[in-house]
Amino acid sequence: xxxxxxxxxxxxxxxxxxxxxxxxxxxxxxxxxxxxxxxxxxxxxxxxxxxxxxxxxxxxxxxxxxxxxxxxxxxxxxxxxxxxxxxxxxxxxxxxxxxxxxxxxxxxxxxxxxxxxxxxxxxxxxxxxxxxxxxxxxxxxxxxxxxxxxxxxxxxxxxxxxxxxxxxxxxxxxxxxxxxxxxxxxxxxxxxxxxxxxxxxxxxxxxxxxxxxxxx
Amino acid sequence: xxxxxxxxxxxxxxxxxxxxxxxxxxxxxxxxxxxxxxxxxxxxxxxxxxxxxxxxxxxxxxxxxxxxxxxxxxxxxxxxxxxxxxxxxxxxxxxxxxxxxxxxxxxxxxxxxxxxxxxxxxxxxxxxxxxxxxx
Numbered sequence: 001x002x003x004x005x006x007x008x009x010x011x012x013x014x015x016x017x018x019x020x021x022x023x024x025x026x027x028x029x030x031x032x033x034x035x036x037x038x039x040x041x042x043x044x045x046x047x048x049x050x051x052x053x054x055x056x057x058x059x060x061x062x063x064x065x066x067x068x069x070x071x072x073x074x075x076x077x078x079x080x081x082x083x084x085x086x087x088x089x090x091x092x093x094x095x096x097x098x099x100x101x102x103x104x105x106x107x108x109x110x111x112x113x114x115x116x117x118x119x120x121x122x123x124x125x126x127x128x129x130x131x132x133x134x135x136x137x138x139x140x141x142x143x144x145x146x147x148x149x150x151x152x153x154x155x156x157x158x159x160x161x162x163x164x165x166x167x168x169x170x171x172x173x174x175x176x177x178x179x180x181x182x183x184x185x186x187x188x189x190x191x192x193x194x195x196x197x198x199x200x201x202x203x204x205x206x207x208x209x210x211x212x213x214x215x216x
Numbered sequence: 217x218x219x220x221x222x223x224x225x226x227x228x229x230x231x232x233x234x235x236x237x238x239x240x241x242x243x244x245x246x247x248x249x250x251x252x253x254x255x256x257x258x259x260x261x262x263x264x265x266x267x268x269x270x271x272x273x274x275x276x277x278x279x280x281x282x283x284x285x286x287x288x289x290x291x292x293x294x295x296x297x298x299x300x301x302x303x304x305x306x307x308x309x310x311x312x313x314x315x316x317x318x319x320x321x322x323x324x325x326x327x328x329x330x331x332x333x334x335x336x337x338x339x340x341x342x343x344x345x346x347x348x349x350x351x
Contacts, residue, residue, distance in 0.1 A: 031321065036320075040324055042328070043327060045328075046325070046329050047331060050336045051336065053336070054336035058340055079278075086274055089267070093266075095311070096263045100263065190313075193311070193312075201303075204304050207277075207300075208296050208297065208299070211281075212277055213293055213296055
C-alpha cells in the first residue's frame with residue numbers, strides 16, 4: 001500500500017502515515033494538495049449544478065409558462081437518451097481502467113483507455129447536439145418557455161463540462177504519447193478521472209430528474 | 217505511524233525526502249515503487265463488475281419509465297430516485313475511490329453536497345410556496 005510522508009516530532013524526520021494512499025510530496029495536511037484542490041472544486045461544482053437543478057424543479061409543473069409550446073413528453077426520445085447515458089456511464093469505466101493501467105505502469109493501455117473515454121465523451125456530446133437540434137426543429141428554443149430555458153441551460157452546461165473533460169483527456173493522452181507522462185504522474189490521471197466521474201454522477205441525476213420522472 | 221524517513225533540505229529550503237526523489241526509509245529500503253502503485257484501489261475486474269451493476273440499474277430505470285400510468289406515480293418517482301442515488305453512490309464509492317481514499321476528501325465533497333441540498337431545498341420550499349400562492 002502506498003504511504004504518505006508526514007512530519008514527526010523530530011526536526012528532520014518524516015514518518016509514513018498508515019492507511020494513506022497515493023503518491024505525493026509531503027504536505028501540511030498529510031493529503032495530496034492537487035487531490036484536495038479537485039475535491040474542493042467538485043464540492044463547489046455540486047453547488048453550481050444544484051442551482052440549475054433546483055431552478056428546473058422550481059418551475060417544473062408549477063409555472064403556467066413551463067409548457068407553453070412543445071411539452072417535454074412530446075420532445076423526449078427516451079431510447080436515444082438512454083443510449084447516450086449508457087455511453088457516458090461506460091466512459092467512467094474506461095476512465096478507471098486508464099487509471100488502473102498507469103498504476104500498473106502499462107502506458108499502452110493507458111493511452112487506449114484515455115482515447116476510449118474521450119471517444120465516449122464525444123459520442124455523448126454528439127448525441128446532445130443532435131438532441132438540441134431536433135428540439136429546436138420541433139419548436140423548442142431557449143426562450144420558447146421556461147422548460148426550454150431551464151432544460152437548455154442545465155444540459156448545455158453539463159455538455160460544456162463534458163467537452164472540457166474531453167480536452168483534458170486528449171491533453172493527457174498527448175502528454176503520454178510524447179513520453180511526458182510517467183508512472184509517478186498517476187495522480188494526474190486520477191484527478192482527471194475524478195472530474196470525469198463527477199460529470200457522470202451529475203448526468204445520473206439530470207437523466208432521472210429531467211427525462212425519467214413523469215411530467216405533469 | 218509505522219516507519220520513519222530521513223529527509224534532506226532542498227535548494228528551496230524545503231524539507232524533502234532523502235534520495236533522488238525516492239523515499240528511503242531508515243532501514244534503507246526504498247518505498248517509491250510501492251508509492252507509485254496504489255494497491256488500495258480496486259482492480260479492473262472490480263471496476264467491470266461495478267459497470268455491469270450500473271448497466272443493470274440503468275436498464276431498470278428506463279424500464280420503470282415505461283411503467284408510467286400502470287404504477288402509482290409517487291411510487292415510480294421514489295423508485296427512480298432510489299435507483300439514481302444507488303448509481304450515484306456506486307460511482308462515488310468505487311470509481312471516485314471515496315471508499316478507499318482518506319476520509320478527508322470524502323468529507324470535503326459531502327459538505328458540498330449537503331450544503332447544496334440544504335440551500336436549494338430552502339430555495340425550493342420558499343419559492344414553490346410563493347408560486348403556488350400566486351396561482
